Structures are given as structure tokens and as C-alpha cells.
Amino acid sequence: MNAVESSVNAAPVADWRNYPIHANLAGVHSASDRLSVTWSDGRISPFHHQWLRDNCACNQCVFSVTREQLFEIVDAPESLHPQRTRIDEHGHLLIDWQDGHHSSFHPGWLRAHAYDDASRAERFARQPQSRLWGAELSEQLPQFDYPSVMSDDSALLQWLLAVRDIGVTQLCDVPTTEDVLPALAKRISFIRESNFGVLFDVQSKADADSNAYTAFNLPLHTDLPTRELQPGLQFLHCLVNDATGGESVFVDGFAIAEALRQEAPELFRTLCETPVEFRNRSRTSDYHCLAPIIALDARGVVSEIRMSNFLRSAFDAPVEQMPALYSAYRRFIAMTREPRFRVQRRLNAGQLWCFDNRRAMHARTEFDPASGARHFKGCYIDRDELLSRIRVLQR
């Protein structure tokens, strides 16, 4: 790359991103409905007239205070053409439109938003990828130090990247007071409330409104599959754990789903395509959600696991699909029990789990409430808030 490197904030309207110039504009050619831009590294990027007019960032088209568009593309004719195009002495692409409007595009911004195949593939390759794990994570558990995370933004960022990419993390040296969890959450964003409260107490209760609030073995599950959006991150802060039993278990739901895709593709497809209902009813609430157990993103990558056997309704599927649904469901549960996927750890007072609730299924082994106290404090934060915080820390 022989292009001039620069890292000025070059967008016409500040949006907190930099657009370094990786290649210069070398030429512009007109076609019927688009311009074809040639870059100094040989790449050719087509830009449709509509796209260019739509992305004009002048002060008439975008409000400089909010950096939000005032113009709407439907207010320009569909046939709008450039009258004149040129590359100016700063390397910007200038367009004089037929209707008298003028637009100017910074080469760094234009390259960052080019939609030729090579540019799109480059952007795709830069997206964060999940690192799948199995039982070996037990030896390499991502552990972070609470005082550092609270005081140091780079320690905070390292922790949050591990939450995003690995999905299970542990904080150590956490004070065992009830004000810790709200303070920690605030380091990231605001808390996602539910009918169980802003904070919830995981304790064995006589009047339990969830099996989570008993001393039973609680099989591997995600929390609140009964909601359209399952909570993104779950925090479990151990205040006291003097009871016998009650170890934490985690599996990587993404790793299990990918293994299922390899080992039994038709069962994987069944879990991606069959909506299953989850429900939770109490005297004051009545939640239902109907969605598949495995969700894929637009690229076909596993993006979410929704699963809690104890919150599942009776399967409701066409008669001919029922046997396949049971085969797939049985296989999935059986896989969550396989040692190759499982990490089992006791959480002690002063430790805290933070995990991706839509990826890492979690479980608790049975404990004996007569043997000692056990009290975890919990809360949720959504993935949107995690990702927003990471982007701000990375600016």
C-alpha cells in the first residue's frame, strides 16, 4: 500500500470515528446509474448516484449537532445525475448534481463505506468472532481482578472483550457487600430489569416462583427464555456460600450447537427451525415466548441459544414433525451433559460470574440448604449496552 496514511477525523460531521486514508482516489468514471471509482491500490468501487446523494454530509443534509440526517432520499428525483465530478487537491471526490446541490466525500470515509465485494469482505473479516470452548476452559478460565476493573479503563475493556468473545468470565477480589453489583453494572451501563427485580437474590425460598430459588439440581439453561429478548449478560455475585454442593456448571451453547451441526445436521436444522414455547407464570405475571432453541445471524453463524427445560411448554408442532423434534431435543440435552463440553466450579464468597446468558448455558448442582448459607446476588445487562461500552472504550 503506497497510499498516504492519515488519521485526521475526516468525516464532514464528527461521529467519533477516524477514517484513515488507506488508498487515494485515482480516478472516477461515469456509468448509467453510478460512478466507478478507481483507488490507488487498484481496487474499483462502484457507487450508485442514489447512494452518493443519500450520503451527502453537508450542513443542509445533516444536522451538525446530532450528526443525524435531515435530508431524505425520496426528496431527490430517482433520476438524479451528477453534472460534474472531480477529485480536488485534498483528494476528495466532489460532485455537482444536476439540481444544483453539491457533495464532497472524504476518501477515507468513502473507502470505509465502499460496497464492492472486496471492501465488504474486508469489513466482514474484521468483525469480532466468538472463540468456542469446551471442558479445557476450566484450566484457562478468564479471570479478572475487581479493583482493577473498577479503576482502570483498559482492565475494564479486557474484561468486556472476554465477555463478548468467550462468554464466561470470573471476577475475583470482589467485596461481599450488596452495593457492589450496582456499582459494577454502572461501570458498563444500566441494568436490564425483569419481573424478578433490578437485582435478584438466588437463595432457596419456601415460596419459590422459579426452580432457581430452590436447592434442587438446576439443569443447564439460559435465563428468561420466556422473553422476546433474553437478557444478554448475567451477573452472579457470591455473598456467601457455606452450603454443601451447589457448584456452578457452564457449557458453551455455541460450541454445542456447532458440534451438533457437524454431527447431526438434520437435528441442528430442526432446532433452528422449530419454534418452542417457554413460559413462566406467577400470581402477578404471565410470560410466554415462542422461538427456536438455536438462532442464526444473517451470515448463518449461531448467535443465540434459548433453552430451559423447566420453563418449556408442551411441544406444539405438526404431528409428522414431532418425532424429529424429540430426537433433536434429546440429543441437545444429552450433549449438554457430555464431559467434553462442561466446566464445573464452585463460586466462593468474593467471586462473581459474568457470562453471556444467550450463549453460555449455566447450571447449579443440588445443594443442602441445612448445611450452611448460600446467597448469590444477580442482575442482567443487555448485549447492546456491552457492545456500546466496548466501542466507546475503543475510541
Add this chain to the structure above:
Amino acid sequence: MNAVESSVNAAPVADWRNYPIHANLAGVHSASDRLSVTWSDGRISPFHHQWLRDNCACNQCVFSVTREQLFEIVDAPESLHPQRTRIDEHGHLLIDWQDGHHSSFHPGWLRAHAYDDASRAERFARQPQSRLWGAELSEQLPQFDYPSVMSDDSALLQWLLAVRDIGVTQLCDVPTTEDVLPALAKRISFIRESNFGVLFDVQSKADADSNAYTAFNLPLHTDLPTRELQPGLQFLHCLVNDATGGESVFVDGFAIAEALRQEAPELFRTLCETPVEFRNRSRTSDYHCLAPIIALDARGVVSEIRMSNFLRSAFDAPVEQMPALYSAYRRFIAMTREPRFRVQRRLNAGQLWCFDNRRAMHARTEFDPASGARHFKGCYIDRDELLSRIRVLQR
């Protein structure tokens, strides 16, 4: 129907639903992997052995306090068969399993969960359906009286059903104090927080972090398309509106999407299939979301509109798809501007809008901040909480 009607709470474990007996069990026949049940009205319902064992509601299989399953189907062999089946003197289906376990099924519960084609079609037909509207809603605006909604559960239910099925409602006789909105929200559930706060103030501000906080014309949009889950309900409570201009505009995004499906099916498909990025950046947050403008549910019915031109990123689609994307996007915006779809109303002090933010796009005409004060207080509640509240009120 000559079946005995009864409305005892007949599920073995109370789940706050009644299972009236619309038909009695008339016979049970065994097939290889299922039982075939004949009802007194002639309907035949197959039930697979796995399904029946999975739904055993005895005290061993379900914890009676939480009404949640303890048993997991993978703990029964895939080949499990009934040893003996019969209908007892109460009309229940009894099964003695090969492995010694016993199950009993109430005929009302069994019929309510039968998955033969006729039973599934019956359940499908009972699901609530959106009532689509256009400009004529202006003459029939669903209006409710705040004092009644606060004091009377049946008035509350009528209002919430209108929110669910029509998507735009107005409350009148609302006190103009800032404590009203949290109290009203509490009648339904808890508030969905965002980076704009638990409550937000819609006012013209010099340091606006959204075009919503200016005096500009704000085109038809949904709020927070930048989040994976757009807020379900939006509340806008008018405390003062002495400014010139600033009228509220609503369109039914579902009605526009259905009209587009009729009038230009290929453009409709483009908006259902092309992910579009929405983003909102401030000094302390940086939200992105990539999703199509129109979302369909599992039945192919329009279930969500995600659209805000001023929060949209540059389109990023393969070159050959870009012209179709612009055609579809232009057409959609043009439709939101058509008089046939639009309801325009001024909201005055003491009035409140409550609308489905994922369905009813809303706009504000330009106002003159020098002409008088204008202050709306806003908050969000999600659809899950609305539906839960409706179900509890309907018990």
C-alpha cells in the same frame, strides 16, 4: 358439542389457567410410537409416547410450588412404551409405563394441547390479530380516561387491548405533573430503561443528542431502531404545549407494509430480506443494530417495523442489490407520506399518547420554540410486559 362443560382448574399443577372440557375422551388406540385418542366430537388426536411421558405432571416430574418441570425427557429411554392405557371414571387418560412410572392426563388439558391439524388450526384462529388502520383512525381514535384506567382494572384491560390490537391510543384527563408517567407505567409493569434515561424529556435542547430534541420536522420513525429489541410501547405525556406547530403524526406501519406487499411484492421482499444498519452515537454511548426494516413472524405476518431515516447508516449491500434497495426504501418513505395512511393530531397538556413503537411510526411537525413552551415526558415498556399484564387481567 354434547360434551360436559366444566371449568374446574383441572391441570394437576395450578398454572392459573382453566381447562374446560369441550369434548370427552371416547377411546384410545395404540400405534407404534404414539397413542391415537378419539374424542366425543369425533376428532382424532395422535399423541406420541415421548410427548406424553414428557408432559407427565405428577409430583415427581413437576415441582408443585413453582409448577416447573424437574424431569427431563432424556432421562426416559427413547423406546419407552405404555404398558397399559385406560380412561378412568373421571374421564382422565391413565398410562402405566413400561418402566413403572404412572401418568394421568385431564381431558381438558389434553384437548387444549392436542397437536392434530384441527386442534392447531383452532388455537391459531384464537390468537389476537392486529386491526390495520389508515387515515380514518383520526375520526375513531381509541381514547381512554386516565382516572378510570388508574382505578378500574376493566378500563385498564380495555385500554391495553387497544394498544395491543390497534397500536395507537390516547389517554385524556391526565394530570400535568411529572409523577404521573411512572405511576401509569406501574399500572402495567416496570419501565424499559435506555441511555436516554428511565424517563426522557422531549424538548428542544441546544446540545441535542438526537434530532428528537430539536424543533425540526421529525419524519415518521420508530424509536431506538439502534437496539436489537426496539422498545415495545412508547408513552408521550404532554405537560405543556404552547408552541406553534409541533403536531403529532402517526401511521400504521403494519398497514403500510401490507399495502406494499400487495402493490409491489418484490419491494416488500427487499425490505424483509435486506439488513439495514441503524446507529446512534454520543460522547458516552455508541449503538448499532443491523436488521431488516420489515420483520415477519413465523406465520409470515408483519410483526415489526424498524425505521428511522435520521438514524440510518450508509446502505451496505452487494452492488447488484443496491438499486432495488433504494427503490424499496424510497417507496416505503413515500407511502408514509401518503394522506391515506396518516393521522395528524395536536397533543395538548393533560393528554398522553401510548403506542406500539414497533408498529405505529410517529412523527412531529416542525414547531417554533420561540412561540411558547413545549414539553413532553416519555418512557418505554416492552411488549412482553404488556402481554403479561393482559394475561393476568384476563385470568
